[in-house]
Amino acid sequence: MRAEMAVPADPAAVEGPAAGNRRRRAPRRWQLSGTRVLQIALALIALQLVVRAVVLSRGYFYWDDLILTGRSGSLSLLSSEFLFYDHDGHFMPAAFLAAGLATRLAPYDWLVPALMLLVLQALASLALLRLLRLILGRRPVILIPLVFYLFSPLTLPAFAWWAAGLNALPLQIGLAWVTGDAIRLCRTGSARHAISGFLVFAVSLQFFEKAVLVPLVAFVAVALIYRVDGRVRPIRTALSRGALFWAPALLLAAVWSLIYRLTVTTDFAPFDGASAIEMVRHATSNGLLPTLFGGPWTWDRWPPSPPWADPPEGLIAASWVLAAALVVASIVWKRRVAWVWIAVGAYVFVSVTAMVVTRSGADTTFELGQTLRYLTDSAVIIAIALALVLRAPVRAGRTAPGRGPTVASAVAAMSAFVAGSLVSTATFADSWQDNTTRDYLANARSALAAHPDVPLLEQPVSIWVLLPVAHPHNLVSRVLGPLPDRPEFAPATPELRMLDDDGRAVDAEVTWVRAIDPGPAQGCGHRIGSDLVELPLDGPLARWEWTVRLNYLSSADGEIVVSLEQGEPVVVPVRNGPNSVFVRLTGGGDLLELRAMGPDLALCVGSGPVGVVVPVP
The missing domain is CATH 2.60.120.260 (Galactose-binding domain-like)
Incomplete structure (x- = not known):
């Protein structure tokens, strides 16, 4: 059973003896031991974490972070009111609990959320490395999809924003780990992989409702492995060999979906065909596609909104051409990989559709899709797809000298991708650093500590910190409530003061309306x-x-x-x-x-x- 899904040690095991003879005459390929490949992969993950740490050092609490922190400071951490809150259509009790623990430990100390994000990112990267090894073995080609995931700007905006990262990173961990467990279950039949996958799936569901797709992704990945390996009935084989996980996962997904529907109210926007098409175009052409090749290079922003991808027109056009060329070339080069790209397209379609039906409306700008956070998990899906393409057997007649990619061409492509991605990362960090919340909270902390005995009249925080649409979460009692050294926030006070847009306490008066x-x-x-x-x-x-x-x-x-x-x-x-x-x-x-x-x-x-x-x- 293990041999049926194992990566061949020699490509000739898939391609046949004649292909093996041709391969021996081909240009020199990757010549690295499995141990050295693993060392390089771990070094790349370490480099990713260093880059992401630099990004976090320039970031700070933003928008939903203040809502999570404010609720953490006023409610019991284990209360249903806190854990099962309908947060803008999200069901995320574990994310609320994590935010609550961080607030209890050190309210508005950015170091705690930053470390939390780095740990989650490390787990996601290691989980993906494990998955790639299961698909490709310790062959050097695992570095190609790994590099894509580690440095792609596609995952950057959701990572840098604490509230979004508490959704996105556990989902990425779940996608990679559960798919890996499903593969191991189908290879070995060991129940421990079914149990491990089930537990990780259950935990990821508590962070983000989109994790309900995790078992489906795992099943499709297993079925596609069987397909590219030449199994006659890949779907039936995947169903039978992984039944020990599919059945309980399906039951959990059904129960969780019922709880979700009873807990969360999702408002679907009225369908507008023209607006939907425009939002899809912004999310794909201006958002997703340029990141596949190291873009977008530049970002735009209307404070207090988050940055969104703003690629040059030339990069948008080149991304379409390169994406189409990559898909066509892989189908011409490798056997049975067309369904891999169809699966990727289906996942992206579901993600974009969910964004359109839940977030579009008269007050929503098309640039929402360019913020990338609704598509960030697609990076894991694309990495899996690249691994499956690399695993697939080469078509007959495509292994002669000059017909396949060489080490030099692969290294050059990865280097260009990383270089472009680092440019995009640097420009994102510059844009993300423009956050008035840092100075506002610092000034407010000092101002409140200086007048601890005089109640502060309830009032909204600066519109540059939270807009009125966030009411009542934009009130100072909610945002600043977790601070330890502060006066009481009250509906009445003998001394009228207010916090200005910079967070400083100033004397105030009442207008004669x-x-x-x-x-x-x-x-x-x-x-x-x-x-x-x-x-x-x-x-x-x-x-x-x-x-x-x-x-x-x-x-x-x-x-x-x-x-x-x-x-x-x-x-x-x-x-x-x-x-x-x-x-x-x-x-x-x-x-x-x-x-x-x-x-x-x-x-x-x-x-x-x-x-x-x-x-x-």
Whole structure:
């Protein structure tokens, strides 16, 4: 059974004796021992990690990272509210748990997420190396698909973004490891490979819902190995030999899919044919294809959006030509590899389709596909495809001198690819470094630590950190809540300050959008007791988040309840004597409603503004 899927030690074992004679007359090929090949592969992985570490050193927390950190700081790590949260259509309890542990360990210390990403990347690269060895043995040709995966810019944007990396990297690990276990199961029949593959599949599902495709990828890979090896019934053979894994994996996928549908609400965009075609074009022509050849070389960005691939037109055209030439040449050169490329196309099609139906809409730009993170796992699929093509037997008559690739041509192609990829990596790091969140959090940390005893009025963070579409996750209580040295975030405060766009605390005031009318009581204004009192405004307020300045005289320390006519009440502490308090209210209407909490508390409330908070000029 092992021999049926083992890589031939001698190409003549696949091609026949005559082909072996021709191969001996061919130009000199790779002359490396299996140990040396493995050493080179590990050195390449180490180099990849060094390059990626440099990228991370120039990155920082961004967008969803703040949401993950903010939720980690306010919820119990093992609560269903935290782990099973519907995060923009994603079901990722293990990713939330990892983010929660990092936040508990060191809130907003970038070193912890960076190390986490590097460890995950190392595991993904090692898992792929293991898979390539299972497909190709320790032959030097394993370096070709390995180099593609290690340095391809296709995996870069999802890696550098912590929240995206917690989805993408476990998926890549799952794809590579489970496929390797499926191959070993079909070779040996050992149940331990089925158990290992099942466990890794189960874990990868907890990081990213797209991992539901992992068993399917493993099955197709096994079937394609049988096909390129010349098996008559590759699908039936793959089904029977791997049944010990396929059956429980299918059951787990079904159960998990049910849980996913009960937990997550996915909004599908109305179908627009023209927009869908345009998004597909941006994702493939401007995004995926140039990365296959070391592109895109340049990136564009509209802060606070992430960078997206912005390849030159010449590279886009050349990528189409080179991709088509590679596919055609491989089919002409090798036997039974057409279905390999069909499988790759199907996987990319599924990925792009999922992006279009879940992310397209009136507020979505076509450049979304060029951010590459929706296609990043395709790098593993393409690496597997390259390995299968290299494994396949050469067609008769294609092994004469000059008919196949030589060592020199392979090394030259890989060197050109790595050079272009490093250029793309450097330009991406330059663009990714432009992140206002780093300075904002540093300034906010210092500002909050300097005033720990005065409550800070709830407010959104800078739009350059999180846009209002992220509400309520863009509120300072959510984003900055995990910081240890800070004041209380409250709906009311006696001293009005705000964090500016740089994260610095500045004195603030309330604009006079509306005003509280003067009260009827001479020398007092509005008398407030335990009964509800309505304070008229000088005009109506639309339903929104407003701040009111209450100028009052209180008979004692205590609490009052304040609300707009159409809104939720807020409990506000008051102090004995004449004072002012600033209250954040959500609602609208023509009235402000107040009452004291307790029969012994009485207040006089004068006129004051109702509006929005702005810095003092």
